[in-house]
Amino acid sequence: MKRIKCVISYDGSGFSGYQIQPNKRTVQGEFEGVLVKMHGGNEIKVHASGRTDANVHAYGQVLHFDTSLAIPSTKWIKALNSLLPDDIAVSHVQQEDKDFHARFSVVSKEYRYKISRQQERDVFSRDYAYHFPYELNIERMREAAQYLLGTHDFTSFCSAKTEIEDRIRTIYEIELFQYNNELTMRFVGNGFLYNMVRILVGTLIEVGQEKIFPAQIKEILEKKSRIYAGKTAPAHGLYLWQVNYDN
Amino acid sequence: MKRIKCVISYDGSGFSGYQIQPNKRTVQGEFEGVLVKMHGGNEIKVHASGRTDANVHAYGQVLHFDTSLAIPSTKWIKALNSLLPDDIAVSHVQQEDKDFHARFSVVSKEYRYKISRQQERDVFSRDYAYHFPYELNIERMREAAQYLLGTHDFTSFCSAKTEIEDRIRTIYEIELFQYNNELTMRFVGNGFLYNMVRILVGTLIEVGQEKIFPAQIKEILEKKSRIYAGKTAPAHGLYLWQVNYDN
Structure with missing residues (x-):
């Protein structure tokens, strides 16, 4: 075999x-x-x-x-x-080799989330990016992302239905870049909880809308409760981009 | 009104x-x-x-x-x-104004055709670009395009089912550009006959494959018969990109 x-x-x-x-x-x-x-x-x-x-x-x-x-x-x-x-x-x-396992050998994962920022909806990205035609303060979103980097208990940023007990994860990188009218958010971490990327995105969007201050991210993490973070961003903007293994 | x-x-x-x-x-x-x-x-x-x-x-x-x-x-x-x-x-x-007509006031039209050149098929462009993973000599295609520019009888480059009698059209621009693995072909002209862009693309692809020499385009035009041009490229790579009017 x-x-x-x-x-x-x-x-x-x-x-x-x-x-x-x-x-x-x-x-x-x-x-x-x-x-x-x-x-x-x-x-x-x-x-x-x-x-x-x-x-x-x-x-x-x-x-x-x-x-x-x-x-x-x-x-x-x-x-x-x-x-x-x-x-x-x-x-x-x-x-x-026989000791390789697609799930258990994972070292890190990268997810990307795409947001279409053009005013009117785009037929070609309707299933491939979240259409969000409102103002976003990208610099504030980047500032907020700094508070998410590193090792934290991400209980506030996962679905309340999450059954796993250990909610400590490490985020290595969060990057926001724009190309034409598309904002891409890149997340690299050692693992992500259920709905975690979509809740991170939803929360960063609320930071971009200036509903949440960047420094509040620290408090939201400390609360360890889903109710303090932002909305779960829609599924169709999310991509499992890359899975990394030792080689 | x-x-x-x-x-x-x-x-x-x-x-x-x-x-x-x-x-x-x-x-x-x-x-x-x-x-x-x-x-x-x-x-x-x-x-x-x-x-x-x-x-x-x-x-x-x-x-x-x-x-x-x-x-x-x-x-x-x-x-x-x-x-x-x-x-x-x-x-x-x-x-x-009342004298504007979406069809009769057209001055020129731009069509684009997208070709996905990556080796394995791409799920995200499957309906939006023609997957063509074979070698293409782009320089030869550009050379061939020069023979298509200007005013010609395009009978050889329209569907044999075309009913319109006047097959003289003017092509102002043909441009080929690549971004990542995607080749885009831009056509600007005063009008295009039935299936004309797709037959132009199919013929240029055969030039890229070195089945047709660039200079043969001149002969194909002169033959005024559909059978001498290349295949009709698939519909899903084609975009009606822009319609221009006097203003």
């Missing part, structure tokens, strides 16, 4: 999220369906770096699975891409 | 083209449907700069219609955008 690592992208618009669910179209369901075909009807379990919600996109999601098929990496890409639906694509395939 | 000019964009993926057809979802059908609502059930005829085929996009299609409603231009944008489906958006509204 060989362990295969795949880097995939998907357009989240047509999926009820990454994780397999009965009677729903999911990324995992589609991917495992293709592997079943390739393995003559045998089920192959796929492991991802993590889940993504409905309408959340991936530019560089990472999966692994074990296979007895003797196919070279370049042929894997062609074979998978010819069988996968057109809203999932494989960009990279590589054989890994 | 006031004559209103609208600049609209649409994602062509969900339409059976611009022009209204029974039992099909069309841009004109959706737009006229919104105007009927705004005019208390009265039908309002919309005139466009020209038709676009199924899956062809518009970044700057121009329409006009006559109305008795006394709405200022900025309110027209908001009203139309709130009623139109999310794959059609109005970017500009302006009152015009």
